[in-house]
Amino acid sequence: MYDQHIIYPGSVKNTADGWQLGARLPYYRGQILSAVEDIALTVDGVKVPRENVRFTVRGKTRTLDEVEATYDERWEFGEVAEVSVLQPGGLSAGAHTVTAAVQLRISYLPWSPVTTCTIDTTITA
Amino acid sequence: MYDQHIIYPGSVKNTADGWQLGARLPYYRGQILSAVEDIALTVDGVKVPRENVRFTVRGKTRTLDEVEATYDERWEFGEVAEVSVLQPGGLSAGAHTVTAAVQLRISYLPWSPVTTCTIDTTITA
Amino acid sequence: MTPQHNIKRGVSLYSYQYETFLRKMTLDDCIAHAASLGANGIEVVSEQSFTGFPNVPPEQIAGWFASLERHGAYAQCHDMFLDVKLYKDRKLNHGEMVASLQRDLRFAKAIGCRNVRVIVNTPPEVVVACVPLAEELDVRMGIEVHSPFHFDHPWILRYTELTRATGSNHVGYVPDMGMYIKNYPPVFRDRFLRLGATPKVVDYILEAHQARVLPDYVLMDVRKMGANPVDLQMAESLRHNIWSNPRRLLEFMPWIFNIHAKFYEIDDSGKEPSIPYDEIIAVLIEGGYDGHLSSEYEGQRHIEDAFEVDGREQVRRQQEMFKRLLGEA
Amino acid sequence: MTPQHNIKRGVSLYSYQYETFLRKMTLDDCIAHAASLGANGIEVVSEQSFTGFPNVPPEQIAGWFASLERHGAYAQCHDMFLDVKLYKDRKLNHGEMVASLQRDLRFAKAIGCRNVRVIVNTPPEVVVACVPLAEELDVRMGIEVHSPFHFDHPWILRYTELTRATGSNHVGYVPDMGMYIKNYPPVFRDRFLRLGATPKVVDYILEAHQARVLPDYVLMDVRKMGANPVDLQMAESLRHNIWSNPRRLLEFMPWIFNIHAKFYEIDDSGKEPSIPYDEIIAVLIEGGYDGHLSSEYEGQRHIEDAFEVDGREQVRRQQEMFKRLLGEA
Numbered sequence: 030m031y032d033q034h035i036i037y038p039g040s041v042k043n044t045a046d047g048w049q050l051g052a053r054l055p056y057y058r059g060q061i062l063s064a065v066e067d068i069a070l071t072v073d074g075v076k077v078p079r080e081n082v083r084f085t086v087r088g089k090t091r092t093l094d095e096v097e098a099t100y101d102e103r104w105e106f107g108e109v110a111e112v113s114v115l116q117p118g119g120l121s122a123g124a125h126t127v128t129a130a131v132q133l134r135i136s137y138l139p140w141s142p143v144t145t146c147t148i149d150t151t152i153t154a
Numbered sequence: 155m156y157d158q159h160i161i162y163p164g165s166v167k168n169t170a171d172g173w174q175l176g177a178r179l180p181y182y183r184g185q186i187l188s189a190v191e192d193i194a195l196t197v198d199g200v201k202v203p204r205e206n207v208r209f210t211v212r213g214k215t216r217t218l219d220e221v222e223a224t225y226d227e228r229w230e231f232g233e234v235a236e237v238s239v240l241q242p243g244g245l246s247a248g249a250h251t252v253t254a255a256v257q258l259r260i261s262y263l264p265w266s267p268v269t270t271c272t273i274d275t276t277i278t279a
Numbered sequence: 280m281t282p283q284h285n286i287k288r289g290v291s292l293y294s295y296q297y298e299t300f301l302r303k304m305t306l307d308d309c310i311a312h313a314a315s316l317g318a319n320g321i322e323v324v325s326e327q328s329f330t331g332f333p334n335v336p337p338e339q340i341a342g343w344f345a346s347l348e349r350h351g352a353y354a355q356c357h358d359m360f361l362d363v364k365l366y367k368d369r370k371l372n373h374g375e376m377v378a379s380l381q382r383d384l385r386f387a388k389a390i391g392c393r394n395v396r397v398i399v400n401t402p403p404e405v406v407v408a409c410v411p412l413a414e415e416l417d418v419r420m421g422i423e424v425h426s427p428f429h430f431d432h433p434w435i436l437r438y439t440e441l442t443r444a445t446g447s448n449h450v451g452y453v454p455d456m457g458m459y460i461k462n463y464p465p466v467f468r469d470r471f472l473r474l475g476a477t478p479k480v481v482d483y484i485l486e487a488h489q490a491r492v493l494p495d496y497v498l499m500d501v502r503k504m505g506a507n508p509v510d511l512q513m514a515e516s517l518r519h520n521i522w523s524n525p526r527r528l529l530e531f532m533p534w535i536f537n538i539h540a541k542f543y544e545i546d547d548s549g550k551e552p553s554i555p556y557d558e559i560i561a562v563l564i565e566g567g568y569d570g571h572l573s574s575e576y577e578g579q580r581h582i583e584d585a586f587e588v589d590g591r592e593q594v595r596r597q598q599e600m601f602k603r604l605l606g607e608a
Numbered sequence: 609m610t611p612q613h614n615i616k617r618g619v620s621l622y623s624y625q626y627e628t629f630l631r632k633m634t635l636d637d638c639i640a641h642a643a644s645l646g647a648n649g650i651e652v653v654s655e656q657s658f659t660g661f662p663n664v665p666p667e668q669i670a671g672w673f674a675s676l677e678r679h680g681a682y683a684q685c686h687d688m689f690l691d692v693k694l695y696k697d698r699k700l701n702h703g704e705m706v707a708s709l710q711r712d713l714r715f716a717k718a719i720g721c722r723n724v725r726v727i728v729n730t731p732p733e734v735v736v737a738c739v740p741l742a743e744e745l746d747v748r749m750g751i752e753v754h755s756p757f758h759f760d761h762p763w764i765l766r767y768t769e770l771t772r773a774t775g776s777n778h779v780g781y782v783p784d785m786g787m788y789i790k791n792y793p794p795v796f797r798d799r800f801l802r803l804g805a806t807p808k809v810v811d812y813i814l815e816a817h818q819a820r821v822l823p824d825y826v827l828m829d830v831r832k833m834g835a836n837p838v839d840l841q842m843a844e845s846l847r848h849n850i851w852s853n854p855r856r857l858l859e860f861m862p863w864i865f866n867i868h869a870k871f872y873e874i875d876d877s878g879k880e881p882s883i884p885y886d887e888i889i890a891v892l893i894e895g896g897y898d899g900h901l902s903s904e905y906e907g908q909r910h911i912e913d914a915f916e917v918d919g920r921e922q923v924r925r926q927q928e929m930f931k932r933l934l935g936e937a
C-alpha cells in the first residue's frame with residue numbers, strides 16, 4: 030500500500046555531497062525507526078550501497094544501521110523523511126529511473142514486507 | 155502407510171519372460187484400478203520402463219495403461235497382485251535392491267500420493 | 280456419578296485394518312473382538328472389509344450377518360467414499376455423484392446399517408439430492424466433519440445451510456473427534472523425530488501448538504529456523520490436525536448420527552494424550568446424544584515404521600476408557 | 609420495522625487514512641466528516657492520527673478534544689499495537705508486553721476512550737495481566753477478532769478461556785467484520801485482474817470460493833492449472849479472508865465492546881457486495897448489542913493503483929446503509 034507515494038513528487042535532487050529524495054513510509058501508521066529494516070535505492074538499475082544512504086527526520090541524520098538501532102524516534106504516518114545518498118557529484122544531468130524499496134518489520138506478520146516505488150525523474154545541470 | 159508391506163515378502167522371482175513380484179496396495183481400502191496411476195519399479199537404481207510392466211489380479215493381466223482405463227475391477231485391500239516385468243532373461247542371479255512406488259489418485263485429495271517400498275532380495279541362479 | 284445417558288459403544292473395523300491387511304484377522308475376528316468389549320455397534324469401511332464392492336458376493340454379506348448374530352453385535356454404519364476422480368481426465372458430474380451415493384445408501388441398507396458416513400469431499404448438493412431415497416430406505420446420511428474442517432468452517436456451514444433447508448431428519452453429521460486435538464499427539468511427534476526432525480524445531484512446534492499460533496505463521500517461523508523437510512511436514516501437520524471447541528457439538532446434536540471416536544493412542548494410564556475424551560463425553564451427555572461412540576484407531580500409520588501394531592489392545596483400552604467415562608463401571 | 613436496539617454509529621479514522629497520508633484531510637476534517645453523518649463515536653489509530661506516540665504533544669490532545677466537542681462527537685476506541693518485534697534480535701518478553709499494553713490503556717484514558725482495540729497477535733496472558741489496570745481505569749480491552757481468526761479458531765478459543773477465567777467485564781472482543789466475507793470482494797478480483805491474473809483462473813477461484821472449498825485445495829488446483837504468481841496471490845487471499853457464521857457473535861455479545869465495520873466498497877446500489885451487513889446487523893440486534901458500528905474502510909489499498917480514493921464518500925455510503933438497517937430512516 031502507498032507504493033506509488035513513497036517517493037515524494039519532484040523531490041529528487043542533487044546536494045553538496047550527493048543527492049537526495051523525500052520518502053514516505055508505505056504503511057498505515059507511524060513506525061519506530063528500529064522497524065525500518067532497509068531503504069534500498071536503485072538508480073538506472075544500479076543499487077546504491079546501503080552504507081552510503083542517510084535517513085533524516087526532524088533534523089537528525091542517521092545511517093540505516095543507526096536507524097535500526099533507534100527505539101525512541103518515529104517515522105510518522107505520511108511524514109516525508111529526507112533520504113540522502115553520499116555520492117560525490119550526485120546524479121548526472123538528464124533522465125534517471127529511481128527506485129526506493131522500503132522493508133519493514135511488522136510485529137504481527139512473520140515476514141518483513143518490502144514495498145517498492147519507481148519513478149522517472151530528470152536532473153537539470 | 156503400509157509402505158514396508160507393498161512388496162510381499164519373498165515374492166521377487168524370475169519367470170519365463172522376465173521377473174515378477176507380489177504387490178499390495180498401500181492404502182486403507184480397495185481401489186478401482188483406474189485410480190492406480192503408476193507402479194514404478196526400480197532395480198539396483200535403474201528404472202523399469204513403464205511399458206514393460208504388467209499387472210495381474212484374479213487371473214487377468216493388464217498393462218499399466220490398461221489398468222488406468224479399468225473402471226469395473228479392483229485392487230482389493232491387502233490383496234497381493236502380481237506385478238510382472240517383461241525382460242528377457244529376468245534378473246541376474248545374485249543380490250538386488252528392488253523398489254516399488256505406487257501412485258494413487260485419491261478422490262478427496264488434490265494430489266496423487268506416491269508410496270514407496272524398497273527391499274533387498276537375492277535371485278538364485 | 281455419571282448423569283444418565285443413552286450413549287452406545289461401538290467399533291469401526293477401520294481400527295483393525297493393519298491386522299486385516301496382513302491377514303492376521305478375519306472379518307469375523309474383528310466383529311468378535313469388538314463384541315467381546317461390549318462395543319456391539321459395528322461400523323464398517325465396506326471397501327476394506329468386503330471385496331468386489333459394490334457387488335459384494337452374497338456369501339460375504341451372509342457371513343457378515345452370521346458373525347454379527349453369533350457375537351451379539353449389530354450393523355451400525357457404512358463408511359462411504361465418493362470417487363469423484365474415477366476418470367483421469369474429468370470429475371464425476373452431479374448425476375454420477377448422486378448415483379454413487381444412492382448406490383451406497385442401498386448398500387448400507389443391504390448390510391443392515393441405518394447410518395452412512397458421507398465422506399467430507401461430497402458436495403452438499405449431492406447429499407441433498409439423495410434425501411428422498413434416504414428417507415425411503417430410512418438410512419441416515421452424516422457428513423464426516425473431519426479435521427481440518429469443523430462445524431464453523433465455511434464448507435460445513437454451507438452443508439448445514441443446504442441440508443437443514445430440506446427439513447429432513449435423515450441428513451446430518453458424523454463428527455470425527457480428530458478435530459479436537461487439544462495436545463499434539465506424542466505418536467506424531469515421535470515419528471517425526473524418527474524420520475529426522477530437528478529436536479529444537481520440534482520443541483518450537485509443540486510450544487506453538489500449545490499457544491494456538493496460526494499454523495501459517497508456525498510454518499514461516501520454522502522455515503526461518505532452517506527447517507528440514509521433515510520439520511516442515513511436522514509444521515504442516517498443525518494445519519490438518521486442528522483444535523476446536525467440543526461444545527460446538529451441542530448446536531448440531533439432533534443431527535449427529537454417529538461419532539468417529541478417532542484416537543491415535545491410549546497410553547498406559549488409559550488416556551488419549553491428545554484428544555480430551557473426558558470433555559467430549561461430558562458434552563455428549565449434556566446434549567443428550569444417543570448414538571454410538573465408534574472407536575476409530577488411527578495410530579497404526581504413525582507407529583508402523585518402528586513398532587508392532589496392536590489394534591485390538593488399543594481398542595480395548597479406548598473402550599475401557601469409555602466405560603469409565605460413561606459410568607458403566 | 610426494525611426492532612428496538614441500542615446500537616450506536618461511529619467511524620474509525622482509519623477510513624480516511626489515504627487522505628490523511630496525503631495531507632488532504634486534517635484530524636479535525638476527519639472528525640467533522642464522521643460527525644456530519646451522525647456517526648459520533650470516534651475510533652482512532654493513534655499512531656496514525658497523532659505524532660510522537662506515546663508521547664503525543666499536549667497541543668494535539670487538546671486539539672483532539674476541541675474537535676470532538678466542536679463537532680458533537682466523542683472518543684470511542686483507541687487502536688493499540690504491540691511491537692513484539694521492536695528489537696531485531698529478540699521478541700519482547702512478557703513484562704515488556706504488559707508494560708506496552710498498560711501504556712496504551714493509560715493513553716486511551718488520556719484521550720477519553722473507554723475501549724481499546726487489542727491487536728490480535730497479543731498473547732492472551734498479556735491481556736490477562738492488564739486486567740487490574742483496565743478495571744482501575746475503567747477502560748475495556750477487546751481483542752480484535754480479525755480474519756483469518758474467528759471466534760472458533762484455537763487462538764481465540766484460548767483467549768476466551770484465559771480471559772473469561774478472570775471474571776472481568778473489562779476484557780472481551782472487538783470483532784472485525786472482515787471475517788464475514790460471504791462473497792469474494794469485487795475490488796480484490798478487479799485488482800488481481802489488473803495485476804495480470806488469468807481470467808480463467810480467476811473464475812475458478814471465484815467458483816471455489818462460492819462452493820467454500822478448502823483454500824489449501826484451491827491453491828493446489830490452481831497450481832495445476834498453471835497459475836502465474838498473481839493467480840497464486842489471489843488463491844492465497846482465500847486463506848486470509850474467511851467466511852464464518854455471524855450468529856457466532858451471539859455467544860460473546862456481553863463482551864463485545866466495539867465492532868470494526870470493515871468494508872471494501874459500498875457500491876452504487878448502497879450495498880457491501882462481499883460482507884452481508886443485513887445479516888450481521890440482524891444478529892447484533894437479536895443479541896442486544898449496545899456498542900458501536902465503527903466504519904472501517906479498507907478499500908483504498910485495493911483501488912489506489914487505478915482509481916482515486918474517496919474515503920469520505922465510502923464512509924458516507926456505509927453510514928447511509930447503517931441508518932437504513934438500524935431503522936434510523
Ligand SMILES: [Mn+2]
Pocket residue numbers: 423425455539541575
Ligand atoms: Mn473418521
Ligand SMILES: [Mn+2]
Pocket residue numbers: 752754784868870904
Ligand atoms: Mn479492523
